[in-house]
Amino acid sequence: MVLITPENRDETVELLTRLVGIGADFKLGDGVAQRRLNPHQVRDLLVTELPKEGREVDSVVRDLVRHILPLCNNEASPRFLGFGHTGADVAALAGGLLALFAQQNLINQSFAAPSATFTEIAVLRWLRDLLGYPNPLVGDVASVWDVGGVTTYGGTGSNAVAMLLARENAAPGTLHDGVREPERMHIVVPAGIGHYSVKSALEWIGVGGRIIEVPTRGYRYDLAALERILAENKGRIMSVVAYTGDSRTHTVENLRAVHDLTRAADPRIWLHSDACWGLMCAFTDELADKLDGIADFDSITVDPHKVMDIPYAMSALLVREPAALRMVSSYSDLIMQEDYAFGQVTPFIGTKEWSSLKLWAMMLAHGRDGLAEMMRKRLITTRTFAGLVDASPRLLRLNDPDMTAVVFLYLPEGADRARPDVERINAINKGIHQRILDEGRWHFHQFSLPDDTGRLAQDAVLHPLRFMGNNQRITEAHMRDALDYINGIGRQLETTQ
Numbered sequence: 001m002v003l004i005t006p007e008n009r010d011e012t013v014e015l016l017t018r019l020v021g022i023g024a025d026f027k028l029g030d031g032v033a034q035r036r037l038n039p040h041q042v043r044d045l046l047v048t049e050l051p052k053e054g055r056e057v058d059s060v061v062r063d064l065v066r067h068i069l070p071l072c073n074n075e076a077s078p079r080f081l082g083f084g085h086t087g088a089d090v091a092a093l094a095g096g097l098l099a100l101f102a103q104q105n106l107i108n109q110s111f112a113a114p115s116a117t118f119t120e121i122a123v124l125r126w127l128r129d130l131l132g133y134p135n136p137l138v139g140d141v142a143s144v145w146d147v148g149g150v151t152t153y154g155g156t157g158s159n160a161v162a163m164l165l166a167r168e169n170a171a172p173g174t175l176h177d178g179v180r181e182p183e184r185m186h187i188v189v190p191a192g193i194g195h196y197s198v199k200s201a202l203e204w205i206g207v208g209g210r211i212i213e214v215p216t217r218g219y220r221y222d223l224a225a226l227e228r229i230l231a232e233n234k235g236r237i238m239s240v241v242a243y244t245g246d247s248r249t250h251t252v253e254n255l256r257a258v259h260d261l262t263r264a265a266d267p268r269i270w271l272h273s274d275a276c277w278g279l280m281c282a283f284t285d286e287l288a289d290k291l292d293g294i295a296d297f298d299s300i301t302v303d304p305h306k307v308m309d310i311p312y313a314m315s316a317l318l319v320r321e322p323a324a325l326r327m328v329s330s331y332s333d334l335i336m337q338e339d340y341a342f343g344q345v346t347p348f349i350g351t352k353e354w355s356s357l358k359l360w361a362m363m364l365a366h367g368r369d370g371l372a373e374m375m376r377k378r379l380i381t382t383r384t385f386a387g388l389v390d391a392s393p394r395l396l397r398l399n400d401p402d403m404t405a406v407v408f409l410y411l412p413e414g415a416d417r418a419r420p421d422v423e424r425i426n427a428i429n430k431g432i433h434q435r436i437l438d439e440g441r442w443h444f445h446q447f448s449l450p451d452d453t454g455r456l457a458q459d460a461v462l463h464p465l466r467f468m469g470n471n472q473r474i475t476e477a478h479m480r481d482a483l484d485y486i487n488g489i490g491r492q493l494e495t496t497q
């Protein structure tokens with residue numbers, strides 16, 4: 001079997017059907033990993049030479065299923081509690097499978113993606129609509145510059161496009177002429193809670209990592225400090241970045257206030273909101289207020305592969321003024337000089353897979369009501385978990401969840417809350433996380449976080465654990481077991497550290 005042919009069609013379908021079953025069972029598995037090896041062991045098992053002779057596809061598949069899949073983490077497991085990227089939505093899996101077979105290339109519309117281009121446009125319009133960006137009438141969408149967004153392969157890519165737009169907005173023509181005055185190309189971010197991608201983007205686009213960090217309070221900008229820093233740096237700032245859900249606690253920025261302060265300081269500054277997580281707020285009326293002001297930002301990043309149960313990788317950068325994408329468009333007569341060729345408006349991307357079909361299928365299957373119901377359940381799970389943390393004498397919750405992230409610390413017995421030994425507390429929490437990873441039965445996330453709410457030691461850098469309530473398979477029993485497990489490890493480590 002090399003290519004699929006009429007002769008091997010049935011055999012191919014049988015093989016692929018079997019794999020779909022294996023994939024479904026993998027996702028339905030209860031544990032995080034079936035087998036755990038350290039990185040060097042995995043390296044030595046899998047980094048091999050390419051053999052001279054080929055093998056039967058069946059035998060390759062057997063190796064894959066026996067030796068590689070069991071070492072994979074199952075993010076759809078109800079014990080995978082650090083993130084919620086399940087990739088388990090049935091409609092999204094169906095869309096993804098079909099896209100794999102259809103092999104469309106959205107760099108071009110006419111011969112490479114005649115219908116895919118328009119499902120992608122539909123999805124981008126649905127996302128815009130959820131966030132409050134107005135859409136032109138369908139009949140007025142005459143080119144990719146009337147759509148108001150592009151899909152990318154992740155929040156990092158979307159943020160990079162936003163930074164490119166900010167740069168071009170600050171100094172039109174830089175795309176062609178190169179960077180002339182990088183001193184005018186700083187961006188403002190909240191200190192300690194930002195995502196590295198905007199800084200990396202500045203480095204990639206040649207302006208250097210020109211970040212101005214503003215102190216935060218409660219995981220949002222300290223607005224007085226923001227106002228002062230905007231005034232002090234007049235003429236040096238090309239963009240202010242606001243997190244509609246920061247990477248760690250998913251706290252939603254005070255978007256309206258950030259917008260108003262920025263526009264008052266300098267209306268030419270490009271306002272960008274990273275709503276990789278915050279898109280979730282658009283699903284339900286209960287959280288809609290949190291998005292107040294976002295529709296006045298110049299651009300918004302969303303990451304459906306984080307919050308919509310769709311398989312990797314799919315993100316989008318949306319722009320308030322659709323024509324803004326002209327600022328970063330490229331032209332080539334090779335294959336993309338036509339009205340609906342996305343290749344013209346997708347910086348850094350040439351061949352472009354039909355990644356949005358997963359989201360198209362998911363959104364159609366759920367509808368607005370289904371998205372609201374999905375979010376209602378997630379909020380119940382999150383509140384249940386927060387309640388269990390609060391009821392556990394050794395655990396300290398560090399955030400009041402805006403969405404589905406609960407960040408908490410294990411405190412050793414007798415910890416003096418008035419004068420905490422932050423170093424020891426961090427060491428024990430890092431130890432807990434390492435043990436969780438080593439054992440592979442559960443998953444929680446961990447990162448450094450300033451204690452912005454002062455629940456342990458104001459501004460101290462902490463290393464807490466993070467739960468996320470997105471996966472609908474998580475039951476209260478899972479949450480109780482996971483917390484018992486953490487408390488158990490904590491107690492053991494206390495005696496040794």
Ligand SMILES: Cc1ncc(COP(=O)(O)O)c(C=O)c1O
Binds near residue numbers: 274277
């Ligand atoms: C707030 C935020 N922005 C951007 C990103 C980058 O997204 P991706 O990993 O999809 O590139 C992340 C990833 O965690 C994030 O949390």
